[in-house]
Amino acid sequence: MRNFISTHATESSLLAVMIVICAFLSFATDNFFSLGNTFDLLNTSAVNIIFAVGLLVVLIAGGIDISFAVGASVVQYVTAIALGWIGGGSWLSGILIAGSIGILLGAINAFLIHRFRIISIVATISTFNIYFGLLMFFTKGVSIYDLPDWLTDKVVLFEHEMPDGTWIEITLPVLVMVICVVATWILITRTTxxxxxxxxxxxxEGARRFGINIGAMQFIAFGWLGLMAGIGGLVQAHYAQEVVPNAFYGRELDVLAAVVLGGARLGGGKGSVLGCVLGVLLISITQNGLNLMGVSPFAFKMIIGAIILVAITLSNTRIDKLVPVLRGEGQTR
Structure with missing residues (x-):
């Protein structure tokens, strides 16, 4: 246990913070500490976790992408139209179409970054606006409600009736999320x-001199995020039973904050799947608890910003350097 804590300091810190927050919210609200609310949190967090593990790969590779959420909206809409053209399709054809379009959008980002040497955040700000502008121009903001039955039918993997008559359940998005999490973990920890x-x-520069194909790394990283964005978009359409063009607008910053909170370094070369998942869950738990307490969503943004600032500060400061400062021993005499 001590070895795990020392080698996974960020993850251990997040777990500790989550326990403290959960303990507080269990006393501050009536419904937070219940199986029903816990299962609801898991189901509603599934799409963000799918996005987060994709973004994690880009951050590990030293890039940043804020266009993936809008890209997922594009994937949703184009996939829905394509499924209508082929007569409805199935989960297999839906995932193939959504995944392929997502990878294509990610590859466009990688091409711009690698070919024209554009900083990743600048390139993805550009594609963010291009994707969203084109989507709203062609769709005129109109949602799609006529989706195939296989996509809108609710798939319950586990359900149980509670003594008070309510039901708890785990739905298909959770299974898809687990598969994406495991696949990402295998990619970044078990492969060359x-x-x-x-x-x-x-x-x-060192990687380039060592013979690593820089272009391939960028295409793999952004392509993987594109794949996760495509899958996440399809799962969201299944969960909401509709396709809304601006459904994911603004989601990119929440996911980015969660991944950084989970220990991913914006400069690249650092990050873990466990920390990424814990970061998303911590933000979801905080938001859920504040909603149950009746706190304004604007206050939630403020609180989340403070949590992220503290978490980043602690993750980048060695404890043995922080303690003397707190004691006043690090001041210049």
Whole structure:
């Protein structure tokens, strides 16, 4: 246990913070500490976790992408139209179409960054606006409600009736989320590509001299995020039973904050799937608890900003350096 805490300091800190917040909210609200609310949190957090593990790969590779959420909206709409053209399709055809479009959008970002040497955040700000502008121009903001039955039918993997007559359940988005989390964990921890992504993100010039294909790393990282965005978009359409063009607008910053909160370094070369998942869950728990307490959503944004600032500060400061400062021993005499 001590070895785990020392090697996973960020994850351990997040777990501790989550326990404290959950303990507080269990006393401050009536419904937070219940199986029903816990299962609801898991179901509603599934899409954000799918997005987060995709973004994690980009951050590990030293990049940043804020266009993936709008890209997921594009994937939703184009996939819905394509499924109508082919007569409805199935989950297999839906995932293939959504995943392919997502990878294509990610590859466009990678191409701009690699070919024209554009800073990733600048390139993805551009594609963010291009994707969203084109989507709203062609759709005129009109939602799609006529979706195939297989996409809108609720798939319950587990359900149980509670003594008070309410039901708790785990739905399909949770299963898809688990598959995406495991696949990402395998990619970055159990493959040569994963080790190269970490090396490239930590020291791009050193990785280049070592013979790592820089272009391939960027296409893999942004392509993987595109794949996760495509899958996440399809899962959201299943969960909401509709396709809304601006459904994901603004989601990118929440997911980015969660991934950074989970220990991913904006400069690249650092990050873990466990920390990423815990970061998303911590933000979801905080938001859910504040909603149950009747706190304004504007206050939630403020509180989340403070949590992220403290978490980033602590994750980048060695405890043995922080303690003397708190005691006043680090002041210049």
């Amino acid at each position: 590509i994963g080790r190269q992504l970490y090396a490239f993100g930590d020291n791009p």
